[in-house]
Amino acid sequence: MAVPATREAPSGEARGSAPDPAPQTPAGLKSAAEPHNGGGAGARRGIPRWVWTVPPVAVLALVFLYPLALVVQQSLTPENGGGAFDAYASVFASQSFREALGTTVWLAVGATAGCLVLGFALALVIAFVPFPGARAVAKFIDVFLSFPSFLITLALLFIYGTVGMANGVWTDFTGAADGPFHFLTTPWGVLLAEITYFTPFVMRPLLAAFSQLDTAQLEVAAGLGARPARIIRQVILPEALPALAAGGSLVLVMCLNEFGIVLFTGAKDVTTLPMLIYGKAILESDYAAACVVAVVNIVISVGLFGLYRVVSKRAGA
Numbered sequence: 001m002a003v004p005a006t007r008e009a010p011s012g013e014a015r016g017s018a019p020d021p022a023p024q025t026p027a028g029l030k031s032a033a034e035p036h037n038g039g040g041a042g043a044r045r046g047i048p049r050w051v052w053t054v055p056p057v058a059v060l061a062l063v064f065l066y067p068l069a070l071v072v073q074q075s076l077t078p079e080n081g082g083g084a085f086d087a088y089a090s091v092f093a094s095q096s097f098r099e100a101l102g103t104t105v106w107l108a109v110g111a112t113a114g115c116l117v118l119g120f121a122l123a124l125v126i127a128f129v130p131f132p133g134a135r136a137v138a139k140f141i142d143v144f145l146s147f148p149s150f151l152i153t154l155a156l157l158f159i160y161g162t163v164g165m166a167n168g169v170w171t172d173f174t175g176a177a178d179g180p181f182h183f184l185t186t187p188w189g190v191l192l193a194e195i196t197y198f199t200p201f202v203m204r205p206l207l208a209a210f211s212q213l214d215t216a217q218l219e220v221a222a223g224l225g226a227r228p229a230r231i232i233r234q235v236i237l238p239e240a241l242p243a244l245a246a247g248g249s250l251v252l253v254m255c256l257n258e259f260g261i262v263l264f265t266g267a268k269d270v271t272t273l274p275m276l277i278y279g280k281a282i283l284e285s286d287y288a289a290a291c292v293v294a295v296v297n298i299v300i301s302v303g304l305f306g307l308y309r310v311v312s313k314r315a316g317a
Helices: 005-014 027-038 054-076 086-093 095-128 134-144 149-160 165-174 187-211 215-223 228-256 260-265 273-283 287-315
Strands: none
Touching (some): 086 287, 095 228, 095 287, 149 165, 228 287, 260 273, 273 287
């Protein structure tokens, strides 16, 4: 007797053919069957993901957001009474705040410009001019980034201070009672110290960008007769723009908030926003005014960081 056609599939499976896929259950039936087949499996699978966000958010709120909220609250509720924005109006109308804001801005912009120019030139030499010890210098830049800012200022004081080496050499040769180098206690001394300290923060991303530059482009440009200045302007500089933007924006924000360099240079006539906060809070005990200046400093820093993010995205950094 002939075998019915409906039994050929099992015999095919026995011969090694792949079985038909399991029939799909309709969505409604599947959702209805899940509680009966294993409703507690999802609950036993583990802790919900949102629970893991609670500890870092709590730590962030306790360490950063809560103190920041206290600063903002203190600026809006001064101890001596008055309206919510009376402290802001008083601070904004003061001559000391306007001078500190102007000094902070021009020092930050000047130091950033100096760091960009000097850092780009030094990074070019280290990356493209072969000389003994180039790799050691590049490694030293990484170590330099960990140095505190006051250490560089202290070194400059040993060299250019009132009783520093430069003034000592001058008085020994000329017999004068005093040397000519007194600029460290002026805004120009603060500017020099900031450029000296923050230049490696520009060099580090530049060296990383130069290490990824295809040297074949440089060889082709040189083979076509392009001079070094043109190669730098048309080949190297376009590749370095994202790194320059990143390093320059970082230096700008750090210079706006720099306190140690201004303090250690002894420049009494140089008052920046961080120095004004220190004076209002510690020397004058005017905590409301100090909190107002701190809020302004935070707003400027966050605004510059946001602008940097927008520019870096458009530049492809």
